[in-house]
Amino acid sequence: MQTRREFLRRSSAGLVGLAGIAGLSAAGMRGLAYAAGAKRPIGVQLYTVRTLAEEDLPSVLAQIRKIGYREVETYWNVYTHPAKELRRMILDHGLRVPSGHFDYDGLGGKLDYAKELGVEYVVCPMLPRGMQNSLDGFQKAADQFNQWGEQVSKMGMRLAFHNHNYEFQQFGNTTGYDTLLARTDPKLVFLEMDCYWITQAGRDPLAMLRKHGDRIRMLHLKDRKPGFPFTQHLNESAEHFTEVGTGMVAYKEILAEAEKQGIQHMFVEQDSTTIPPMESLRISYDNIEKLMA
Secondary structure: OHHHHHHHHHHHHHHHHHHHOOOOOOOHHHHHHHHHEEEEEEEEEEHHHHHHHHOHHHHHHHHHHOOOOOEEEEHHHHHHHHHHHHHHHHHHHEEEEEEEEEOOOOOHHHHHHHHHHOOOOOEEEOOOOOHHHOHHHHHHHHHHHHHHHHHHHOOOOOEEEEEOOOOHOOOEEEHHHHHHHHOOOOOOOEEEEEEEHHHHHOOHHHHHHHHOOOOOOEEEEEOOOOOOOOOOOHHHHOOEEEEEOOOOOOOOHHHHHHHHHOOOOEOOOOOOOOHHOOOHHHHHHHHHHHHHO
């Protein structure tokens, strides 16, 4: 019987050959080798470092990898780089790009770019403002997600939706989030659960993960300062961000449940920080490593 050590050794050897064929740098090869044997790689949503990323993305990627992160999730403003160039840049810094955020408006026209970038998940990060506050808006969005989900599936990728807090507004006896889940095909539309925004909406991300673990395939990790009211409206009064492990969100239990549910990818995302964003990312990474130990 092949031992885990032998499997990893042979996998790494095979990846060396693949890296040579693909022309990857040594750092890129290490990133692929990690992917073969890693259990729960931690990633970064590049929106966290958006100002830096838009000035000097290679330097940002190098710093992210040096902290210890293994994956990145892209967002709209870095798509000024051609898809192949962006993918190569990420891989050459020893990182993977399993997921990317694409705006609802124009998402259908970005699918070829997403495919070329090599993402597994095409994620819609939010609904347009005009659709956020009515049941009709969520119903139309759900129908659109089914259409995109079918297109994305045929291209060998998956479609996912990333939540905020506005989806939990009550419309009669339902919410926008419940409408999206009930009206979309679970085989075509998956979920990226933002643990902060679930909490800010007054819900329990751990309970949500247990209930919808079959559809939640990715997590966004950021913490919430205690002592502020919960809200279902997306505005500045809902922003109480802090680094993972320094707030009120029960991340030790959430991360344990994520492993149990087979969550594939977890990205630290800090919408805004009170300290330099790279320092914020380092604190979150160190705390997550301790929580998962």
